[in-house]
Amino acid sequence: MKRLLLSAAAMLLVSNAPAPSGAPEYDIVIRGGRVLDGAGNPWVKADVAVKGGIIVRVGDVSGRGAKEIDARGRYVTPGFIDMMDQSGRVLLKNGGAENKLRMGVTTVIAGEGGTPVEAKDIPTYFDTLEKQGIAVNFGTYYSTMQARSKVLGDAAGTPTPAQMKVMEQEVETAMRAGVFGISTALVYSPSNFQSTADLVALAKVAGRCGGYYATHMRDEAAKLVPAIEEAIEIGEKGGVKVEIFHLKAGYRPGWGKLMPQAVQAIAAARARGVDVAADMYPYAAGGTGLDITVPTWVWAEGKAKGIERLKDPAVRARLKQEVAAGSQPDWSNFVEAAGGWDNVILANGHSDTYRQYHGQSIAAIGKALGKDPADAAWDILIGALPKRATALYFMMGEPDIELAMRQPWVSIGSDAGAAEVYGQVDGLGLPHPRAYGNHARVIAEYVKRRPVLTLEDAVRKMTSWPAERMGLSDRGLVRQGMRADLLVFDLAKVDDGASYEKPLASPTGFDDVIVNGVMAIDKGQITGARGGKVLRHSCS
Template identity: 70%
Template sequence: MKHKILFGALSMLLVANAPAPEYDIVIRGGRVLDGAGNPWVRADVAVKDGKVVRIGQIPGHGTKEIDAKGRYVSPGFIDMMDQSGRVLLKSGAAENKLRMGVTTVIAGEGGPPAAAAEIPAYFQTLEKQGISVNYGTYYSSTQARMKVMGDGAGSPTPAQLEEMGREVKIAMENGAFGISSALIYAPSSFQKTSDLVSLAKVAAQCDGFYATHMRDESEGLVQAIEEAIEIGEKGGVKVEIFHLKAAFAPGWGKLMPQAVATINAARARGVDVAADLYPYTAGGTGLEIIAPSWVWADGLQKGIERLRDPKVRERMKKEVAAGSMPGWSNLVHASGGFANVRLANGFSKKYERFHGKSLAEIGATLNIDPADAAWDIALEGLPNRSVALYFMMSEQDIETALKQPWVSIGSDAAASVNLGEVDALGLPHPRAYGTFPRIIAEYVKRRPVLSLEDAVRKMTGWPAQRMGLTDRGLIRDGMRADIVIFDLDKLDDGATWEKPTALPTGIDTVIVNGVVTLDGGKHTGARAGAVLRHACRAQS
């Protein structure tokens, strides 16, 4: 008994006299990928006060020691096309993002869920409630348009356009990274190139972006890219093309090389244009896109009335069968027909049995035209947005785009409220759970499309440089400690079309701003994410 007491006292004395940890975290013996595309080096990484403070052989100790032997240590992945702006107000965990190794998201295809003047309050709410990932956003040109003109068609007067510009200026001064557009959807589709150039010039005063879901990603892909480049050149802004794709079955193998050549030519003459993509052959969006844009020309409510009108539907069906038309990208035509459009979520019990079925199958079962089936489902699901998967892309074109050095990665997906559920958009697409692991698992491991170093660069150092995040995206002294540790052998994207919320494997540790947020594959509950505000030094 005396020996036990003496041994216990001695142990306490040794602990008391042990030197205090010099670091918050030390990651030991991992293969460090710096995020700039360099080959890995074996090193320790020390973290203190949210930053990387030392790389190499580290004799000191951390409050938390992580053994990374046999695993890779990478900067946290950056999602360049995120949809989490609204759901983070409800749940800041973003666990499906973290499970993919994502530590930073850039959102705002449709803008933040706040008016331009209310962006500071929105950011403050996120900070007060806490978020597990870093978050930045664009402001939508459509937000400005709708505030001034409503949701109908028409051209703005000079006074209205000036008022829209004031909204953009306020948003930029409040931290938006630029303006965005989604020109495939009404009422965004009603914006003219010249309108967007005018608003881009305002964003240019803050060295902002013009980020766009282009007017046409199908047969008119090259012309849509040329429009985006024109807006960038005339507006004096950087151009980010969202989810670059050649979404037109008859043009597979042809359109994407032309698109790449167009972008390369613009870059060669000094236009700062780049793109992001997700690595899947199907896009996911609402069923309302199957209706021609003129249906929505007088606003949403009038459009719903038109969808209910059998006579109007007859005209619509003829136009769907005819293909795309000016101002409307026909995704049914782009997919090669209704057989390649699958209902993902109809938001109604009535049509739940058809989830995963093609519109051709649904129409045959119900003995109605597939277009009628699409519009019936869309109406039944209101006020939610019924969504479908449109199989429009080829793997060959994805590979061609991925190989371009200026292409980064964006999921086009939101965080889920709860892990294992579909994302907050209600869209069961594997991109919400698999995008970033898939880049490595599919295009590094299974197919020799990218080197591991370049795949990581596309998800870390390049997007950080692109967005002006000078303190993130690299593992170097003084950088913010957004870090992912992964086992390359085990790394895989589990999400499939049949099981879109299956979890990836091989990523077990994620650090956000120096705080371990995923540990042993489990969320620690940490909310160390930061709101990223684009700096605007307003010019007079």
Template identity: 70%
Template sequence: MILAAWLLASAGAALSQGATAEYDLVIRGGRVLDGAGNPWISADVAVKDGRIVKVGPVKGKGAKEIDAKGRYVAPGFIDMMDQSSRSLLRNGGAENKLLQGVTTVITGEGGPPVPAAELPAYFDRLEKQGIAVNLGTYYASTQARRKVMGDADGRPTPAQLDEMSREVDIAMRGGAFGISSALIYAPSSFQTTSDLVTLARAASRCGAIYATHMRDEASNLIPAIEEAIEIGEKGGVKVEIFHLKAATRIGWGKLMPQALSTIETARDRGVDVAANMYLYTASGTGLEITVPAWVWAGGKDKGLALLKDPKVRERLKKEVAAGPQPDWPNHVAAAGGWDNIMLANGRVEKYAQYQGMSIAKIAAALGKDPADTAWDILIEAQPERATAVYFTIGEADIRTALRRPWVSIGSDAGASIELGKADGDVLPHPRAYGNHARTIAEYVRNNPVLTLEDAVRKMTSWPAERMGLSDRGLVREGMRADIVVFDYAKIQDNATFAQPLRPSSGIDDVIVNGVPTIAGGKPTGARAGVALRHQCVAGG
């Protein structure tokens, strides 16, 4: 009887507290970083109905309260170059993102996993199934090309370009933030500057962005940047350069300063161009980029057939050995050889034991030529994509670029389907689990390049401004309540190239649209994210 009475009394007290709570959530006594780059202030933050309603002393109670004394309170981080468009359909939890403090992802380098006309239904499906982060996407110029022309090389006719432009327009009106390109991959690499200007003009009617994985990030980096700027200027759109890097060892210390100067010269004359980057010395992508581009001119199936031909392989090996080409950024040469290309995921069980080893070491173990080894893995993985990590980036160049105020943070990595496990949509690279936490741990605290205020700005208000997210990216009254609470002394990216699937730590609480989604460093299972639909306002 006594126990029952106590339980009833406790339940009544809880209901009473909830009934009289003025706010849904109050974060008490934290060091509040507003996200705009201002110094922190000591304040409470009150949340109600998914929005921040008060910043300062809060007398009223919250239905839930977080004691943030001694910790920092910041806007939720925005991943400006995400790859979660497919994985979130399979599992909306995005735990590896949330544990870095990421509350919003901008995806779509390869476009959404649906045609342009189905984009609204894709957004609806994400929300119906439930996602733990907010998601916005680009539509890929390659998607339009594939629909009209397939995946082979060739110039589109004026009628075909008109049809592609209609697809772009449909996507923009369906909620895409702009068009993207990935110009080192076929068939995107077959698109000319003129083609992309035409498609950018179609997107410009909706005030969109042209976001690009440029044609070359190695020896021809500067012409590639100039091409991106030209597309933006002639197409009438903003330009966002994906994962800015100088990805060739022979260019370290030289190419990046030239690249930054090229971008800033364009900005000085009024071109709205900016970039994002991840903070690691290796890129990660498919093994197909180790093959000269002409192999894929007839489409994927014909390219794979060519790659199986021993005579063709001998020619390819000579081209790889010859170094960079004007029409092909030779990633093997950029890495300094097969010793600096590490197998990330071979897809086939027999190669599982070699993951994390260089292609050169795998070749030695198998008694084969490194090129043959890489291309055999590529072929045997089909129809899946074998991936590798390419150590082509200089640490000093990362630090140089990161200082620029127009550079934001993007991981080029997706949400895991299962935390801590490799899967079909996540390339095993530490950037998937550590990039945003690393921004603070490494480049503010351990080896300072940025102030804490500016690091947070690069992950919050600046990307929100770039994407036109006027109600996110700041801890201010009236804004959407995407909030991160972290311990500056403990925040840490734990993922490494040897162990790339280790979650970040030190980010204790993450709020998405007012809902606690990480609490005490653990996922709550909440799915409070929404699809972010760009509004077509110009000419709409």
């Protein structure tokens, strides 16, 4: 017996001994970094060991890694999660997502506009992404408009009970394929033709799978609070979690008033048990199509008919009056919200005719062309077809941005896609700095340049909180047993780089990025590895 005990002790000593120099014990060891676990705790000095795509040890690591990273003086955190990504289509063309990786993003949740395929084809879509390879982890929502368009196209109208049944079946098919829930973009036509009751019915289907209702709300300007209340109502009646996309008070006349009311409305709903939260991007300008400047009724019979109407001088005369009059019950007036055409900046006209005017206000373009600004905007819109002319709308005030960012239930989403070619515009064709600088800016601007957030909380908002929010129980923390999505960054060097004038500039500071235990960026160099996984929501 004594001999057996001695043998067991000898085996234990051998198993705990450092690995021989010729046989690495781990795939990666990050040495001596300031480890921020992602939960909001202060940093601790520790090593992090990775093997088989998993964090297997945090603390003093004696064994050697096949890859050793010297993190002394740098921070080690979980990889960032982009809660409002737009990469669902572009990743089929190029899975590299370099602009995401370079700002520390290792996981994206897409789908404001749904999936690029029908519900029945989502399993094949997911399989294709995995077979071709993606550099970031990817999850998505399914748009209610995808279901609606199967029975009503892009026109206004109320679905019949039979049509609603078809829509519900489409949502169920998508949920069982692994999407995280349903999404809406109710500020845009034809999505804004959907009623609250219709959305509640579809939410109930998603709710049976523990899904989410994620929404670009019906209004983010003068009627912000009623839009939040509608989203909460859909969540309560539908039995789903509610995610409010890019929370903002995008209405100059309401700066300092609307955001406190919005925060209060969400906090009150949470206090009574509604699982509602929001994400945001840290910029004063939103970016979207010029078509949002056209009142909703123009599109009631579909896009083709709407374009015909928009070419009619008599219709334009009426529209100009409506733009000047402000928002309507079924239309959020972005021109009013921005404070006029002077604060609407042409981003991409998709036309050689208007390329020289990129970066100029619609008011200035109208003056240069000898046109009313509205005519200039709508001519650019038509000239870009079949592509979508885009603009920047300077609608948000910094005090409101700071207030929203401080809320513990707010995470970070870019509202931008991966770039098919790094250094060019993202998959949306919208040159907005959020596509290249979004997550880096949270640290560079709101931690370093002004004390809005602590570094610990900024990291929490981009890691453990969104992971917890989306049910990603194996990501978002630097802890043993978690998936090895990791960043190593030099806080002193972190800068977002991208600006409205130079929206494609690269961020700095994120020199080592690991996705599922694979080096995606190594000493500042993109490796070309495709370590990402498709994240499928479980519907039992």
